[in-house]
Amino acid sequence: MSWWFAPMPRSRIAWLRTFLYAFIWLDVLVMRPWVRDHGDVPGVFYKPLAIGDLLHLPTPTHLFTSVVMYALLAASAVAAFGVLPRLLGTVVFALYLEWMVIAFSYGKVDHDRFGILVALAVLPTVGLVAHRDRTPDERAGWAVRCIQVAVVCTYLLAVVAKHRYGNGLLTWMDSTTLVRAVVRRGTFLADPLLQHPWTLHVTQYLIVAMELASPLLLVPGKVGRRVLLAFVGFHAVTFACLTIAFWPHLACLVAFLPLDQVPDRWQRLRARFRRTELVGA
Amino acid sequence: MTDTSRRVRMVAVVIVLGLLLVGSWRGSDHDFPFGPFRMYATSGRPSGAVRTAALVGVAQGRTFLLDPETIGVRRAELEGQYPRFRAQPRLLGALAQLYARNGLRLDELRLVEQANLIVDRRRVERPTEKVLAVWRRPR
Numbered sequence: 001m002s003w004w005f006a007p008m009p010r011s012r013i014a015w016l017r018t019f020l021y022a023f024i025w026l027d028v029l030v031m032r033p034w035v036r037d038h039g040d041v042p043g044v045f046y047k048p049l050a051i052g053d054l055l056h057l058p059t060p061t062h063l064f065t066s067v068v069m070y071a072l073l074a075a076s077a078v079a080a081f082g083v084l085p086r087l088l089g090t091v092v093f094a095l096y097l098e099w100m101v102i103a104f105s106y107g108k109v110d111h112d113r114f115g116i117l118v119a120l121a122v123l124p125t126v127g128l129v130a131h132r133d134r135t136p137d138e139r140a141g142w143a144v145r146c147i148q149v150a151v152v153c154t155y156l157l158a159v160v161a162k163h164r165y166g167n168g169l170l171t172w173m174d175s176t177t178l179v180r181a182v183v184r185r186g187t188f189l190a191d192p193l194l195q196h197p198w199t200l201h202v203t204q205y206l207i208v209a210m211e212l213a214s215p216l217l218l219v220p221g222k223v224g225r226r227v228l229l230a231f232v233g234f235h236a237v238t239f240a241c242l243t244i245a246f247w248p249h250l251a252c253l254v255a256f257l258p259l260d261q262v263p264d265r266w267q268r269l270r271a272r273f274r275r276t277e278l279v280g281a
Numbered sequence: 282m283t284d285t286s287r288r289v290r291m292v293a294v295v296i297v298l299g300l301l302l303v304g305s306w307r308g309s310d311h312d313f314p315f316g317p318f319r320m321y322a323t324s325g326r327p328s329g330a331v332r333t334a335a336l337v338g339v340a341q342g343r344t345f346l347l348d349p350e351t352i353g354v355r356r357a358e359l360e361g362q363y364p365r366f367r368a369q370p371r372l373l374g375a376l377a378q379l380y381a382r383n384g385l386r387l388d389e390l391r392l393v394e395q396a397n398l399i400v401d402r403r404r405v406e407r408p409t410e411k412v413l414a415v416w417r418r419p420r
Binding site: 108 | 312400
């Protein structure tokens with residue numbers, strides 16, 4: 001239990017809020033602009049998720065989708081500055097969840113949202129914090145842990161899904177899932193790999209190994225940092241080869257960084273630049 | 282932090298993790314956000330076809346491929362609703378109306394399935410096409 005509540009600097013939450021609430025703008029306007037268009041798709045294509053039925057959420061219309069979008073953008077813009085964190089944070093969480101329901105009620109669900117939904121749910125629980133307040137706080141520690149565990153669960157439970165939907169994990173590892181992915185949407189970097197299919201076959205073993213190793217992300221110090229780098233590298237290669245990026249999930253990887261050190265590192269970087277300029281002059 | 286707030290937080294953790302585990306073992310996409318993380322989780326055989334959906338439009342005698350995302354529909358969403366399109370091809374008429382709203386008046390809209398053949402893990406041949414559903418503008 002103490003692991004969940006190990007105190008962390010409050011400023012880490014303040015930076016996480018700024019980053020993740022700002023990310024919502026990117027997500028809504030740049031990465032997933034098609035969600036808004038679902039308001040124009042005829043209601044006959046709407047296939048409500050269980051949560052949509054449970055909460056009696058309405059079939060999206062142009063007006064409804066626009067209202068949710070503008071409210072979400074406005075609330076997250078203000079929340080990014082740490083204003084009214086409990087109230088606005090809760091509003092952002094509810095609106096983002098509804099935005100996801102609008103996104104995924106048309107026959108295709110994306111699987112990269114769990115981390116950010118957990119993040120948006122726990123960030124309001126910490127209350128008012130400042131970007132320069134580095135006081136260790138158990139509430140901040142719990143919130144960061146929750147996001148980290150959600151990220152690790154996404155990787156670990158992806159192995160369970162491969163076992164379940166791939167006719168057993170061993171069958172999945174020996175299957176042609178990546179070959180088919182490259183055939184469907186491979187870039188010029190990935191296409192040559194189809195001439196050497198063993199590379200994609202081996203990669204499937206590596207993916208499972210990596211996903212099983214994901215709890216190492218929670219190990220403090222060098223081990224955790226190196227594993228984090230490996231995961232970021234994996235996602236970069238995936239994007240280069242298949243133009244697939246799990247952006248909201250990637251945004252949550254920031255929860256593994258010591259964000260409270262941002263001001264110090266920024267100062268050091270500026271000092272170094274100034275020295276270089278003086279030497280140059 | 283009081284003992285009560287710690288306890289409340291841990292109860293929330295247990296409930297969410299519990300739902301997530303159950304969703305992963307037993308649930309489906311329908312149970313979002315507690316469904317299984319099934320991105321690329323299916324197994325493909327070493328030989329077989331890789332099938333993808335595509336929309337083909339006909340206007341003024343010309344036939345061309347359409348990008349479904351311009352009307353707010355993702356390719357995977359077309360694939361997720363195959364049975365409905367097959368059973369009710371007139372649903373394509375609703376999509377044709379969306380293209381019309383974007384300034385493209387279609388005479389015909391086809392939902393086709395392109396198949397790339399894989400033999401022993403290697404791609405062979407050019408894709409073949411199968412028409413799954415057709416909508417024609419009423420005369």
